[in-house]
Amino acid sequence: MTDPIRLFDRALLRRRRDRAARAGGDHGFLIREVAERLAERLDDVLRDFPRALMIGSRDGASRDIFQGRRGIETLIGLDLSPAMAAADAGPVVVADEELLPIADGSMDLVLGLFSLHWTNDLPGALIQIERALKPDGLFLGAIAGGSSLKELREALTAAEIEIDGGLSPRVSPFAELRDAAGLMQRAGFQLPVVDVDTITLTYAHPLKLLTELRMIGATNVLHDRRRAPLKRATLMRAMEIYVERFARPDGRVPATLDLIHLAGWKKATGQPQPRRRGTADTAMSDMLARLRAEVPGAEGDAG
Numbered sequence: 001m002t003d004p005i006r007l008f009d010r011a012l013l014r015r016r017r018d019r020a021a022r023a024g025g026d027h028g029f030l031i032r033e034v035a036e037r038l039a040e041r042l043d044d045v046l047r048d049f050p051r052a053l054m055i056g057s058r059d060g061a062s063r064d065i066f067q068g069r070r071g072i073e074t075l076i077g078l079d080l081s082p083a084m085a086a087a088d089a090g091p092v093v094v095a096d097e098e099l100l101p102i103a104d105g106s107m108d109l110v111l112g113l114f115s116l117h118w119t120n121d122l123p124g125a126l127i128q129i130e131r132a133l134k135p136d137g138l139f140l141g142a143i144a145g146g147s148s149l150k151e152l153r154e155a156l157t158a159a160e161i162e163i164d165g166g167l168s169p170r171v172s173p174f175a176e177l178r179d180a181a182g183l184m185q186r187a188g189f190q191l192p193v194v195d196v197d198t199i200t201l202t203y204a205h206p207l208k209l210l211t212e213l214r215m216i217g218a219t220n221v222l223h224d225r226r227r228a229p230l231k232r233a234t235l236m237r238a239m240e241i242y243v244e245r246f247a248r249p250d251g252r253v254p255a256t257l258d259l260i261h262l263a264g265w266k267k268a269t270g271q272p273q274p275r276r277r278g279t280a281d282t283a284m285s286d287m288l289a290r291l292r293a294e295v296p297g298a299e300g301d302a303g
Helices: 010-023 029-043 082-086 122-132 150-164 177-186 206-215 232-246 284-294
Strands: 051-055 074-079 092-094 107-113 133-145 190-203 253-265
Touching (some): 029 190, 107 122, 133 177, 190 206
C-alpha cells in the first residue's frame, strides 16, 4: 500500500474555514453565484429529486436557492468545517468530502458546491458520490478550473522571483476541462456533461481580492507551501505588478475564475445511452445539405 498524494493540507483547510465562519460578515457572494448557476442547470432537468445532498454547504447561506426546487423535500448539507456547519439551520453533517458518510443508493441528487477541487483524491470523491446516488440519480457539481486566479498567480510568481530570487507555490493548481470529463467517466457516471463558465470579478485593489479569499477560507492550503509567511516587501511588490499588468482603464483589477460544471447520472435500467462512435446512420454532410435546402441562406461547413 502506498500513501495517497497529499496535494492539499485538509486539516489546514478545515481551520481556515473555521476561522472564516467565526469572522462572520457577508462574504459569500461568490458561493451564491456558483449556487445560482448550478440551480439554473437543475431547472433544465424535468423531474423531481425529493432527497438531496449539498457537499460544501458551508454556513447554509445557499440552502434557500435549492430548497423546494425540483421537488427537493429534504436537503442535507455537508461541510468539512464544524464552525461553518454550526451556522447552518440544517440538517447538516460535518464530514470530509474524501470520506463521505452517506449510504449507498440513498440520494436522488448530489450537489457539489465549489469545494471538491480541494480534495486530494477527486476521482475517489466522485466514485463515492456516484455510489451515494439512487439508480437514475443526478450529480451536479462546480469546481474551480484551469485559469482561475491566473492574474494573482502571475503577480506572485513575478514578485517572488524579483524580490526573493525564487518562488514557491502560492495558488492552488486547478483541473483542466478535458481532465474533468475523464474523471466523470472513470467514476461511472452515465451521460456525463462537462462545460466551463468564465467569470471575471473586479476589485478596487488586489488586496481586496486577498481579503475576500481569506474571509471565505480559500487561501493557500497546499501541502508543500512555504511555511514562512510571505514577506511584506514581496506581497507589496506582487500587488504593484498585479496593478501594472492587469488594471483596467477605470483603475479596477480583474480576477478570473474558470468554473467547471460537472453533470452525470447514476446508471439505471432503461436509461438512454449514447451510441457508439461510428454507428450513426446519417452523415454530417447529408444533414448540412438538408439544412441548406430547408433554410434559405444557410451556409457553412462542419469544423
